[in-house]
Amino acid sequence: MPSRHVSTVVHRSANEVYEYAAEPDNLAHWAAGLTDAPIHHDGDALVTESPMGSIRITFAPRNELGVLDHWVTLPSGETTYNALRVIEHPEGAEVIFTLRQLGASDADFARDASLVAADLERLREVLEG
Template sequence: MNQPEPSRHVSVWIDAAPEAVYAFASDPRQLHRWAAGLADPTLTTATVEFAPVNAFGVLDHVVTLPTGESTYNPMRVLAAGTGEARCEVVFTLRRRPGTPDAEFEADAAAVAADLATLRDLLQD
């Protein structure tokens, strides 16, 4: 059996309540404000389907492009601790088979930039 391509976890700490971060990040109406790739006008027919609303901070989502290609994106909002008003947002970037190193690095940089934008919008 072939081994899957490696994944990379990209994360950012946000000084805001995890519940507030989850509520904002899971709201499809807010995606254009922090997820630059999904705000691209050429992707206006792309769809994003999030995991059902949950109390665990799971923001897994599937992005389906106009071509019909779908990508599963694991994502979590992790509380810093009980009662703490800060959290870590972790996005697992999955490397598609055949993706060149430079493209994977560019994808990781784009995810990091999106998470930084999310932080900047939500930080107290």
């Protein structure tokens, strides 16, 4: 199963990028591939509408390592694991999303990578504003 690492460099500190990206209320501002709708808290999970329908998102606990891994439960009940990291970079921070092809066609995998890249670019634009 192929994986692809999609990343962008943000000219802000890794801590600033992590704190912004870790705040659930900011997701709609930069993660349109996931959601651009209001987010509701349901215990440790976030519930929102997405292009796929109603989804539940559970993030790894806040940490000092820049780990923003999250699990997305789709309307079908299937849960996908998404690795997302913010690491230090000589020019600020690098945000890295690991995308796995799973059962997607090559065309869908390429489209998903493009959507992730657009989300990371939006995050960069918001933070460098």
